[in-house]
Amino acid sequence: MLQELTEAHYSKHDYIxxxxxxxxxxxxxxxxxxxxxxxxxxxxxxxxxMLMPGDLFCCDAAAFDGAxxxxxxxxxxxxxxxxxRKKAYFEMLQRNPAAAIEVIKYLGNRLxxxxxxTKDLALDRxxxxxxxxxxxxxxxxxxxxxxxxxxxIRLTRQDMANMVGITTETAIRIMSRFKRDRLVSGTANxxxxxxxxxxKTLASxx
Amino acid sequence: MLQELTEAHYSKHDYIxxxxxxxxxxxxxxxxxxxxxxxxxxxxxxxxxMLMPGDLFCCDAAAFDGAxxxxxxxxxxxxxxxxxRKKAYFEMLQRNPAAAIEVIKYLGNRLxxxxxxTKDLALDRxxxxxxxxxxxxxxxxxxxxxxxxxxxIRLTRQDMANMVGITTETAIRIMSRFKRDRLVSGTANxxxxxxxxxxKTLASxx
DNA sequence: CAATAAACATGATCTATGTCATGTTTGTGA
DNA sequence: TCACAAACATGACATAGATCATGTTTATTG
Numbered sequence: 001m002l003q004e005l006t007e008a009h010y011s012k013h014d015y016i017x018x019x020x021x022x023x024x025x026x027x028x029x030x031x032x033x034x035x036x037x038x039x040x041x042x043x044x045x046x047x048x049x050m051l052m053p054g055d056l057f058c059c060d061a062a063a064f065d066g067a068x069x070x071x072x073x074x075x076x077x078x079x080x081x082x083x084x085r086k087k088a089y090f091e092m093l094q095r096n097p098a099a100a101i102e103v104i105k106y107l108g109n110r111l112x113x114x115x116x117x118t119k120d121l122a123l124d125r126x127x128x129x130x131x132x133x134x135x136x137x138x139x140x141x142x143x144x145x146x147x148x149x150x151x152x153i154r155l156t157r158q159d160m161a162n163m164v165g166i167t168t169e170t171a172i173r174i175m176s177r178f179k180r181d182r183l184v185s186g187t188a189n190x191x192x193x194x195x196x197x198x199x200k201t202l203a204s205x206x
Numbered sequence: 207m208l209q210e211l212t213e214a215h216y217s218k219h220d221y222i223x224x225x226x227x228x229x230x231x232x233x234x235x236x237x238x239x240x241x242x243x244x245x246x247x248x249x250x251x252x253x254x255x256m257l258m259p260g261d262l263f264c265c266d267a268a269a270f271d272g273a274x275x276x277x278x279x280x281x282x283x284x285x286x287x288x289x290x291r292k293k294a295y296f297e298m299l300q301r302n303p304a305a306a307i308e309v310i311k312y313l314g315n316r317l318x319x320x321x322x323x324t325k326d327l328a329l330d331r332x333x334x335x336x337x338x339x340x341x342x343x344x345x346x347x348x349x350x351x352x353x354x355x356x357x358x359i360r361l362t363r364q365d366m367a368n369m370v371g372i373t374t375e376t377a378i379r380i381m382s383r384f385k386r387d388r389l390v391s392g393t394a395n396x397x398x399x400x401x402x403x404x405x406k407t408l409a410s411x412x
Numbered sequence: 413c414a415a416t417a418a419a420c421a422t423g424a425t426c427t428a429t430g431t432c433a434t435g436t437t438t439g440t441g442a
Numbered sequence: 443t444c445a446c447a448a449a450c451a452t453g454a455c456a457t458a459g460a461t462c463a464t465g466t467t468t469a470t471t472g
Binding site for chain 3: 331372373375376379393395
């Protein structure tokens with residue numbers, strides 16, 4: 001039944017697909033992290049989501065009609081993904097209502113997430129959005145560390161900037177302030193959240 | 207089979223539900239326009255989406271688990287909606303894979319829309335976002351008018367501001383400029399798009 | 413291990429947009 | 443139709459964050 005599910009491997013600087021490419025597959029992240037990006041002709045980038053193991057992508061309409069990808073997908077380091085041709089995928093959903101409901105629940109969560117992000121971009125300051133991001137990462141991708149919570153995902157200031165809609169310089173300045181205030185320490189290779197409650201307060205401060 | 211689908215009516219100043227309320231129903235807009243809003247404790251608002259006839263809401267995870275509404279839903283004038291208790295809704299999806307796939311497609315489109323909006327908020331200027339909004343409304347909710355395309359939906363400058371993440375004053379200023387430049391005319395009760403191509407150019411100008 | 417490129421840092425501006433204030437016009441309900 | 447409340451308008455000013463520039467530190471790779 002699942003022989004249509006094949007595995008593919010990618011590494012840094014590869015593209016899983018680019019914005020505008022035709023959609024062929026439904027994907028599941030098996031290992032590693034995948035970055036979903038939209039960019040402008042002038043080279044500005046906006047990171048929509050970091051997909052982690054278990055995350056689905058192209059599980060939606062785009063995969064169904066003859067549409068093309070609305071953004072690109074890039075691996076952050078080595079990743080392996082499972083994929084299925086969209087025809088097989090939709091046949092599977094047809095035969096398997098429980099799976100379809102799981103996809104509905106997953107998409108619903110993603111939509112809520114996206115709308116929460118919209119609200120943050122529309123109403124919060126840069127430092128609040130960055131604090132939110134760090135809180136999120138700490139809870140989802142953090143492991144215990146003598147000084148707090150270490151992020152398992154390697155993120156540069158530029159990556160963070162693209163995730164919260166600010167420039168790299170601004171991200172650096174705010175991170176420097178967070179460092180000075182003992183909220184975080186370290187840089188991309190070893191970023192430690194030292195004061196999670198402090199960041200939470202900041203994230204929701206009016 | 208569909209006797210579980212009941213009709214409800216609301217009008218201006220009602221709430222269909224508020225942020226934080228427990229989810230009880232799955233909804234479909236039958237007539238009128240419904241505004242999805244998130245707001246901050248300080249009273250700032252962000253409009254996520256205007257739902258039109260045919261639009262589904264609470265068709266997702268939130269409706270499934272015991273979760274509460276992540277935003278509120280307010281009618282813009284008189285609306286009628288069809289709704290179904292979430293238990294009946296999920297049973298229906300279980301029995302009817304074609305319906306489940308429709309919901310998946312619908313949610314996928316909503317997610318793409320939301321992500322496009324994220325990109326706009328992160329990378330575009332206020333006037334571009336407002337121009338985009340007007341283009342969108344003109345194509346989706348416009349009817350022919352001697353001077354261009356008239357919007358069938360009554361939107362104040364404040365409504366527009368909340369939809370694109372700017373203040374009311376900024377929306378008024380930009381709309382005044384658009385009026386001066388003969389891109390639009392009129393106000394909430396009779397808003398006419400006079401130069402759709404002009405707005406399109408503006409919307410995607412670097 | 414040297415060389416080269418990323419990543420991080422920080423200062424000096426500049427500017428889009430927010431904030432506050434005040435006034436006019438338009439709509440609406442008693 | 444009068445009164446009251448929204449909606450629209452516009453100026454003055456404040457400021458968060460962008461932009462540009464230059465330098466240091468940290469990684470990466472041949």
